Amino acid sequence: MASRKIRASEPLFLQAPVGRRYVRSFVFARRIDAPLAQVHPLARALFIFCLSAAQLRSIATAQSDLLGAVLFWLLALALFLGSGISARIARLYFLLTLPTLFSLFMTWTVLNTVPGVVLFRLPVYAGQLTFGLSLWLGLWLLIVVGYFLWKRQVLAGVLLASLLTLVLTHFWSSPAWIFARVPFFHALTITLTDRGLWLAITKVIGYAGMVLCTISLMISGRDAELIGALRQLHFPQPVIFFLSTVFRAFNLALADYETIRQAQLVRAINARPRSFVRHLRDLAAIAVPMVAMMIRRSSEIGDALLARGFQLGQPNNDFYETMPWRGIDWAVLAVSILLLFFALGTHPTLTTLLQRIV
Amino acid sequence: MEKIAALAVDNLWWRYPTFSDEVGAWTLRDVSLNIEQGECFGITGPSGAGKTTLCRSLLGILPYTARLTAAQLPHHFRGAITLLGQPVTHKTATSHQIGMVLQDPENQFLRMSVLHELAFGLQIQGLPNAEIVQRAHEALTWVGLDHLWPGAAYLHPSDLSGGQKQRVAIAAFLALRPQVLILDEPTSDLDPVGKREVIETIARLRRDYRMTVVLVEQDPEILAAFCDRIALLHEGRIKLVASPREFYAQRPLLEQAGAAASELVRISWETEQVYQGRPPLTLAEGEIAFASVRMNDRVVSSPPFKGSASENFKASSLRNNAGELVVQAEQVMYHYEDGSPALKGIDFQLYRGEMLALLGPNGSGKTTFAKILTGLFRASGGQMQILGQDLAQRKVRRRLASSVGYVFQNPDHQLFCRSVADEIEYGLKNLDVPAVQRRETIKNVLEAVGLSKQASEDPVFLSKGERQRLAVAAILAMGPEILVVDEPTTGQDYRSISNIMSLLCELQRRGKTILIITHDMTLVAEYCQRVVSFRNGLVAFNGTPAELFSDADLLAQTGLRAPVCATLANQFRALQPSLPPLLTVSQWVDALVCQPQPQTRIL
Numbered sequence: 001m002a003s004r005k006i007r008a009s010e011p012l013f014l015q016a017p018v019g020r021r022y023v024r025s026f027v028f029a030r031r032i033d034a035p036l037a038q039v040h041p042l043a044r045a046l047f048i049f050c051l052s053a054a055q056l057r058s059i060a061t062a063q064s065d066l067l068g069a070v071l072f073w074l075l076a077l078a079l080f081l082g083s084g085i086s087a088r089i090a091r092l093y094f095l096l097t098l099p100t101l102f103s104l105f106m107t108w109t110v111l112n113t114v115p116g117v118v119l120f121r122l123p124v125y126a127g128q129l130t131f132g133l134s135l136w137l138g139l140w141l142l143i144v145v146g147y148f149l150w151k152r153q154v155l156a157g158v159l160l161a162s163l164l165t166l167v168l169t170h171f172w173s174s175p176a177w178i179f180a181r182v183p184f185f186h187a188l189t190i191t192l193t194d195r196g197l198w199l200a201i202t203k204v205i206g207y208a209g210m211v212l213c214t215i216s217l218m219i220s221g222r223d224a225e226l227i228g229a230l231r232q233l234h235f236p237q238p239v240i241f242f243l244s245t246v247f248r249a250f251n252l253a254l255a256d257y258e259t260i261r262q263a264q265l266v267r268a269i270n271a272r273p274r275s276f277v278r279h280l281r282d283l284a285a286i287a288v289p290m291v292a293m294m295i296r297r298s299s300e301i302g303d304a305l306l307a308r309g310f311q312l313g314q315p316n317n318d319f320y321e322t323m324p325w326r327g328i329d330w331a332v333l334a335v336s337i338l339l340l341f342f343a344l345g346t347h348p349t350l351t352t353l354l355q356r357i358v
Numbered sequence: 359m360e361k362i363a364a365l366a367v368d369n370l371w372w373r374y375p376t377f378s379d380e381v382g383a384w385t386l387r388d389v390s391l392n393i394e395q396g397e398c399f400g401i402t403g404p405s406g407a408g409k410t411t412l413c414r415s416l417l418g419i420l421p422y423t424a425r426l427t428a429a430q431l432p433h434h435f436r437g438a439i440t441l442l443g444q445p446v447t448h449k450t451a452t453s454h455q456i457g458m459v460l461q462d463p464e465n466q467f468l469r470m471s472v473l474h475e476l477a478f479g480l481q482i483q484g485l486p487n488a489e490i491v492q493r494a495h496e497a498l499t500w501v502g503l504d505h506l507w508p509g510a511a512y513l514h515p516s517d518l519s520g521g522q523k524q525r526v527a528i529a530a531f532l533a534l535r536p537q538v539l540i541l542d543e544p545t546s547d548l549d550p551v552g553k554r555e556v557i558e559t560i561a562r563l564r565r566d567y568r569m570t571v572v573l574v575e576q577d578p579e580i581l582a583a584f585c586d587r588i589a590l591l592h593e594g595r596i597k598l599v600a601s602p603r604e605f606y607a608q609r610p611l612l613e614q615a616g617a618a619a620s621e622l623v624r625i626s627w628e629t630e631q632v633y634q635g636r637p638p639l640t641l642a643e644g645e646i647a648f649a650s651v652r653m654n655d656r657v658v659s660s661p662p663f664k665g666s667a668s669e670n671f672k673a674s675s676l677r678n679n680a681g682e683l684v685v686q687a688e689q690v691m692y693h694y695e696d697g698s699p700a701l702k703g704i705d706f707q708l709y710r711g712e713m714l715a716l717l718g719p720n721g722s723g724k725t726t727f728a729k730i731l732t733g734l735f736r737a738s739g740g741q742m743q744i745l746g747q748d749l750a751q752r753k754v755r756r757r758l759a760s761s762v763g764y765v766f767q768n769p770d771h772q773l774f775c776r777s778v779a780d781e782i783e784y785g786l787k788n789l790d791v792p793a794v795q796r797r798e799t800i801k802n803v804l805e806a807v808g809l810s811k812q813a814s815e816d817p818v819f820l821s822k823g824e825r826q827r828l829a830v831a832a833i834l835a836m837g838p839e840i841l842v843v844d845e846p847t848t849g850q851d852y853r854s855i856s857n858i859m860s861l862l863c864e865l866q867r868r869g870k871t872i873l874i875i876t877h878d879m880t881l882v883a884e885y886c887q888r889v890v891s892f893r894n895g896l897v898a899f900n901g902t903p904a905e906l907f908s909d910a911d912l913l914a915q916t917g918l919r920a921p922v923c924a925t926l927a928n929q930f931r932a933l934q935p936s937l938p939p940l941l942t943v944s945q946w947v948d949a950l951v952c953q954p955q956p957q958t959r960i961l
Contacts, residue, residue: 088695301465306451308468308479317481319474
């Protein structure tokens, strides 16, 4: 199969093309000789499933395990590095993941109060809604309107006005006229405790590990491998073929999207700053050519299938799609079972064990 | 004993079901054909004539996938089709006796690697793996892609150029070795050399395996060279079935239907100089039919370049010497995501007001360069200046749409609105053009492209030629000084090509600078003043069409093929070097008709 270790004795069509280091996978591309790709796709998927389960156990709120989360994260990082991801794509994922993990950290720190030693406390809502007028409200409105007239952007204007108003009201109190105070909900206070911080760090590490696992699986997998694995599992032929066609159709849709997006760019959609609403409308406009292309393509793909002699229920033999189950796959399976024990077994957490030793 | 026909069509009528109560027009009307076993049967005709519908019927896709009830069927389908003596049914398509290669290779690339794509049909047939490998490799070699075999399991469709995908699609069917192979405009995306190679391969296989080939094609040279008989389909009816010799002698019928005729045939039609009482079809026949050109002293002493592209070039080249440089590229490089180079250092100049052809074999980097030029891609290295502005600056690239327009190959990728007028307005709105000016521009542009009457129509309901013109109009409305047009004639019929090229010439006359990416050498000879040819990411040639097409070494170096007119002139010039390089039909006609006494040669 395509992801087996390359050997000179293998037929030419299974050897890596000269000068080519990467091969397309489910998302983006992976190195042809990536270590993770040498493992059978089923063993790979099972391993990542078990590792994710162990990570989930380590970040359980009732019994969080920071040491376990760190160890599993290291294992996930090793998988990620062995997935054959290119440095550019890795950087891109890092940049995309960072804000998500940061917001997760803030959410757990701020909104989930865990009993413990209080490190920080900030009342944010007094439990009542105040209706009135203030000089700063006028200033806020002025900034929003002014920014819109200048840049034709609403959202950025609202953010800027809110930020400026918050800063200014912190230093200067402005005249305000209160009309009414209506009790609503209950008072809210941001409280940061030592155990809350500990739990938030554990959660972020655990989720980061799971993200790395998922990316590794997607980057290292190819559709031919999946088809082969499903064939080995004796999935019905129509299901296998349907999945294969879905992958190809998705690939075509992506290529169409890219061309259509380029066609929009040459029609000057980026010529000047645009509002969020305009961006949404640009995206909606893509639907017109996308739908037209998809309808045409689906009809022609049907014709192409028929022309090739395809019919449902017809046997379709394996052709260099399946990978043999080898020694390394048994080893991966053994580690997966160990991870499953960490996920489901009755045992003290690694952090607790370390504390006992220390 | 009566010989069994490979395909027999008897009084076939077909109309597509509609979504409303109104009954649609017949797409095929009383079609009757008899295609013999081992024959190469050509079908030609203008866009919308029903060629693809006929192919789908021959394969049994129609009417059996149209989900018509027994009561509905007679209202949509009449007549009979037989394949090798057996009636065509819903099982015919999957019988492995007949295969069909479609026009768009993307839609028939069903798997995610070249190896599995080639093997797909053979897997369905249940052949042993060793035989699949042998047949797949053989088929890939036949279509000239043997170099893709090492690592074929790793080659994704996105790694291939359009031409390579087309060849793989053809190879996938050749590997199946069906008894009847239908090819629906299979070479429209290929470069001229590749086109010839693929058709020659199919012709060879036809001989070796006695395969029957039905070839739907617009290219008259391909039809004349490879088909035993050609059918003219027009408005759903078969107007003519004849051998190429007789077919291209029917000038009124072909002109009325808008069918393309080869350059040799067009010269013959215009000059009435014939070979054995009919228009010549091959170079050898052309040499005999038009031999009188060598006896014409006026041609030999002063080339009659009246109204030709070369005349424009003379004017243009005068301009160019003192002309304004609108694009200046120095050592432009581009690398794909995986690090492989697409452009390896391109030096390129474009002068104001010229029409330049960017040529090169499939995958040579033409479209990549054009996308850098229009700001869609960012060069990995080198410098590019457009109208004096450096493209390395992000701000310049963002504003480039108002000075450089890019018309994509497929109009369906670039039409975003539900009315023709809105489509024109889309770009203008993005440039913040005031409403009054927008209305004025829409009116003018639609007039210029001849779509004023369709202003309120949905672009979906326009013909492909009209959609192509609308795509040009939508870019034109934004007032770019430079227009880049990618393969404007691919898959279009003769009339559509003439219309789109007339439009581009008109734009050039109005002062626009035009860059055309094309594989159509006839178009280059007729319309372009200068040629830049890429090969393997480098500039292989920069000069005039005459310089390129009259030099066999240059053609070999660039991997291109001269149009027939130029090739014929080259053959005469080998005997008489004083003869000028005659590149176009009009030049040949001028050269032949300005003789003292034009004579018809019947041999």
